[in-house]
Amino acid sequence: MTSTISLVERHPTLDAGSIVSSLVPPPQFVEARFDNYIPNPDFPSQEEARHILEEFASKNTSVIKQGKLFGRTKKVEEFPPGVYLDGGFGVGKTHLLAASWNIASGKKYFGTFLQYTSLVGALGYVKAVEALKGASLICIDEFELDDPGDTMMMTRMLGELVAGGTRIAATSNTPPAALGEGRFAAADFLREIQALASNFRTLRIDGTDYRQRTAEGVSRVLSSSELTSAVESKSNEGLTVSSDSFDSLLAHLATVHPSVYVRLLEGLDVIALSDVHVIVNQTDALRLVAFIDRVYDAQIPIIASGSPLSEVFGGDMIHGGYRKKYLRCVSRLIALTNS
Incomplete structure (x- = not known):
């Protein structure tokens, strides 16, 4: 039998503590590091992205700001508080995102766009922001732009977190069959996040799906x-x-x-x-x-x-x-x- x-x-x-504690990289990316990411030499943008993400993630201090995030005041920073990786499936975006999380110090979170919107749905906006406040790094895999309400809510939440010194790393969810293999995803992302756009550096990662x-x-x-x-x-x-x-x-x-x-x-x-x-x-x-x-x-x-x-x-x-x-x-x- x-x-x-x-x-x-x-x-x-539903338990707030359990939901928040689950915001870590998936099991297959627990050992993801920048030195075990293998860029395809036919696509130099992969090596460039690795270098830039490693520099970004290794920053242990918060961005130094003067005045309000969206005010017309001067900001002093070595690196923008946000990085967005644009590319198709299988070019290593999630590996690089997880590697960033793995080397970052302090309080940090890793999840898909859906996990973060689900967190807000479960806890409510105020409690969700409170739970994430103080993080040195928040990684968002597969940032989705197909729901205007969710996008606006995430933009508002990220604005509050960035204003508190949190750094953001995000990837797109563009599939390989999409028109232009995601070449318009970065423009779409920057347009949809509106006020946060100036705080993100976009990186294009070209290549073919390593899993074929x-x-x-x-x-x-x-x-x-x-x-x-x-x-x-x-x-x-x-x-x-x-x-x-x-x-x-x-x-x-x-x-x-x-x-x-x-x-x-x-x-x-x-x-x-x-x-x-x-x-x-x-x-x-x-x-x-x-x-x-x-x-x-x-x-x-x-x-x-x-x-x-x-x-x-x-x-x-x-x-x-x-x-x-x-x-x-x-x-x-x-x-x-x-x-």
């Missing part, structure tokens, strides 16, 4: 009997496997705050999903994106039956306003289901 667990039986609760992973291809699919056998086999190997239907997972995600999705995955080695199908509800689709981001961070393989997971975003979702999110998720689903 094999034993598995069910994700829908896990009910993690794109949004092309398809997730591996098992038959119902193959999935049952795979779950049994992996359980017998001593692995901790979760087994749920796709619909039950989607329904459960609606009851759990995205900021604690990571706690659904604690101790898991494999995720099994049965009867996967195309999603037509965009709210369900966006919850799945947030969940898969955490699964990818934890590098937990997925086995599934039904429709390919990489084809679950139905209708015009993949071509709509959240195109970047869905393409990133598709890329990650292909990797997780074919690992």
Whole structure:
């Protein structure tokens, strides 16, 4: 008799301390350093970005300011308080961001754009800012520009934090299939953050995906009997496997705050999903994106039956306003289901 667990039986609760303490680099980037980032010699911008980020992150003192952040007063600083890395998938942006976090001193945080907006949603704006205040460095991976409300809220929050001496490092979420491979992302970023723009130095990182992973291809699919056998086999190997239907997972995600999705995955080695199908509800689709981001961070393989997971975003979702999110998720689903 094999034993598995069910994700829908896990009910993690919101706890401010736990949410904030989870703002650290994903496990695969714990050892990320500038000296183990290997730039592609065919793309000099990678080596340049490494050099600039290392200099930026090694600054242990806060920016010296005179007057208000947005006032017409003189600022004295050796380096802008913000750096933005612009580029496609697989060129090492997250590695460099994590390396920056790893060498920075003092109080520091690392998370995706969604993690920070989820933090605000869970704690409220005032408490979220209070929790992050005093940080020497805040790293934001995959800064998203597709929700004006979230962008304005993040701009306001970062403005308060920068005014207190916090330094910000951010990356874009531009997928390789996007027009111009993200060459317009930096301009979009600076336009959307408006008042903060003058406090950011933008760095373009060119290159091809070192994983040779794109949004092309398809997730591996098992038959119902193959999935049952795979779950049994992996359980017998001593692995901790979760087994749920796709619909039950989607329904459960609606009851759990995205900021604690990571706690659904604690101790898991494999995720099994049965009867996967195309999603037509965009709210369900966006919850799945947030969940898969955490699964990818934890590098937990997925086995599934039904429709390919990489084809679950139905209708015009993949071509709509959240195109970047869905393409990133598709890329990650292909990797997780074919690992």
